[in-house]
Amino acid sequence: MARTQLTQRPSWRFFVTMTRAVPGLSAVWWALLALRSLLPAALAVCTGWLVGAVAAGSDLTTPLTAFGILFVAAQVAPPLHQVIGTLLGHRLSNELNERLLTATLEPDGIGHLERGDLSNDLTTARDFDLGMTGPPMFINMDFVAGSVVLLLAGVASALVLFGYSWWAPLLLLAAWGSTHWLLRESGVWRDRNTDEVKSARRHTDYAYTLATEPAAAKEVRLFGFDDWLLERFRTNRLRLHELQYAATRLRERSLLGALVIVLCANGFLLFMIARDAYAGALTLQQTVTFAGAAFGASLIAFGGLSWAMDVASAPVMALEALEPEMHAAGSLVTPAPRPGDRSPPPRRGAPEIRFEKVTFAYPGTDRPVLRDFDLTIPAGSSFAIVGINGAGKTTIAKLLCRLYDPQAGAIRIDGVDLRELPIAQWRSELAAVFQDFVRYELPLRDNVMPLGGEDAAASAALAAAGADRLAGLDTPMAKGYPGGIDVSGGQWQRIALARAIAKVEAGADVVLLDEPTAMLDVRGEAEIFSRVLDATAHATTILISHRFSTVRQVDHICVVEEGRAVEVGSHDELVALGGRYRTMYDVQASRFVELDDEGEEVVYESL
Structure with missing residues (x-):
């Protein structure tokens, strides 16, 4: 049990x-x-040797060397x-970052x-x-080394005192x-990575990111959020400092108790060494050596090892907690083949x-987004899915991409359960544009x-999306x-x-x-979607949209409500049916009708 507890300590996990x-x-x-840990004890012994040689008038060549x-x-x-x-530190950071990327991308x-x-x-x-919560790993390695060296050097110096008496090193240790x-028991080095500390750190980092990222700059200035954002950063950063200070501050009562113990122990030992030296029981060489060793033992005191180890081990412990959880939460299970299956x-x-x-x-919720959802999308058709926010439209897209598996039921591709298809093969056959698509900071060619x-294929795709005159293929975006x-x-969407x-x-x-x-205007949207339908005419095309100027162009439409x-x-x-679709269509269509100066209706865009 004790060995298990030792191997699970953050410091042990870090060094392993x-x-x-x-x-x-x-x-x-x-x-x-x-x-470095042995040098103080060795110097104490060598100093005593040199002093003894001087006192005895011996040859100084060897001790001086x-x-x-x-x-x-x-x-x-x-x-x-x-x-x-x-x-x-740099190499370890790279390894930890690579492990995190693997844990993130592998599922x-x-x-x-x-x-x-x-x-x-x-x-x-x-x-x-990033240096927001402590020194970066390459700097913190020096703090860890210095703290460990002090601790081990103090122990090594104390062990020299066995040459004086068996009880001397035990007393100083x-x-x-x-x-x-004493100081740990009173809370000098408490856990610096509690959930409260981590939350304060996240809020601090988020406010910092918002203030420094160009994407948020417009709203921050337009709505006058600059003071609010600065105050959020300052408040959360101060809270973070308070929590970390509370985890490391010295308690006066414990500090005083520790000083009394140290003074009594060292005073007693030095008194005994001095007494024996005056009595002739110790030579000058022994007296200098043991006094130096007693001084070296003080390197054990206080120290910053716990603080340095808290900072260094935090990402290791976080990563070790994440890896199994991420694997379990992100993995998809392929059903075991049944006898006779091909x-x-x-x-x-x-x-x-x-x-x-x-x-x-x-995961983590009890409310189904989809419940007994049935739908057939004919092969080679264009199919739209519409509904109010929260109806489950984007969830359908995630399930179709097999980013999640349903808890019940099945999605069948030409009659085959999607879970039985090789994931890489299925995703190679699927093209998608998500509403939160990625804007790669790469040349235009690499974005396409x-x-x-x-290059001809990239240019043709840009032309089909109405973005052929946007920039050269080598232009960084x-x-x-x-x-x-x-x-x-809108251009990014193209x-x-x-x-x-x-x-x-x-x-x-x-x-x-x-x-x-x-992100496109209504006319541009209708034009571009018409081009997309032409370009994907041989494919099964599924559209999720709120824009009925686009939706009406597809072959079939499904209204989703409450999953x-x-x-x-x-x-x-559906318009003739006069149900949910007709209601949504009429509400949106009315937005494109206005009255002119003479009170006549003017239709700006036909839906």
Whole structure:
């Protein structure tokens, strides 16, 4: 049990992780740490030897040489150790970051990235090297080394006192060690990574990010949020400092108790050494050696090891907590094959997609977003899904991309359960534009075809999306790069559409469009979507949109309400039905009718 508790301590986990991740540099680091830890005790012994040789009139060559070697080592070892520690810190940071990326990217789903209870650990594991909560790893390695060296050097010096008496090192180790025990018991080095501390850190970092990111700059200034944002940063940062200070402050009563114990123990030992020296029981060499060792033992006192280890081990402990949780939350399970089952044959052409009694609730919630959801999307058709916010439209898109699996029911692709298809194969056949699409700070070519391709294909996709005159393919799509540009939200949306079109031209048979033209004006939206439909005519195209000028162009429309499909049909059929779709259509259509100066109705855009 004691061994298990030791191996689970943050400091132990940190050193194990460091040694396994960077074994070569770690070995050098540990060797230099051992050398630095032994030097004070060795100098105490060598000083006594030198003084004894002087008093005896002996040859000083050997003791002076030994003292010189130790002195030079004492001067060279710390800066060399710092250099090795800096390199080790950088390498360890890289290893931890790579482990986090692996834990984040390895699961096929995205449930682990949408779990709020993992946010604090994720922030700690991701941002530990930014210097917001403590020194970056490459700097903190020097604090860790210095603290460990002080502790071990004090122990080594105390052990020299066995040459005086068996009780002497035990007395000093107990006395100086009590400074750690007493102060820890009174809360000197409490856990600096409680949930409260992590929350304060997250709020601080978020306010800092909002203030420094260009994306938020317009609203911050327009609404006068600058003072509010600064105050939020200041308040949360102050709270963070208060919590961390409360975890490290000295308590007067415990400090006084520790000083009394230390003074009594050291006073008694030095008195005994002095008494024996005057009585002739100790030679001058022994007296100097033991007095120096007693002084060296004081290196054990207080120290900053706990603080340094708290900061250094925090990302390691956060990462070790995240890895199994992320794997479990983000992994998708393929059903075990039943006797007689055959592997699904390779598909060809646009598939039929069928939702059968699909029920789904996000992890951590009891309320299903979809409940017994049934829907059939004919092969090669264009199909729109509409409904009010929160009806479950985007959840349908996530399930279709197999970012999550339903808790009940099945999604069938040409009759085959989606869970039985190889995930990589299915996603290679699926092109999508999400409403929160990514704006890559890369050349335009790489925004359209991130995995590479012919320039002609990229240009054709941009032309189909109405973005062919936007910029050259080599133009960086961010102002932070030489020759880089920034474009409007609508133009970015056209680039995202071009990315999906390029994938369709490369062989994708299913197209998923989640609010793909929300940033475009109505006329531009209708025009672009018409082009997209032409470009994806051979595919099964699924549109999620609030814009009925776009929706009415598709073959079939489904109205989703409270996680169920309540109406399915063509635009004309649903309008004639006079149900939910007709109500939403009429509300939106009325926005495009105004009165002219003579009171006559003017239709600005036909829906």
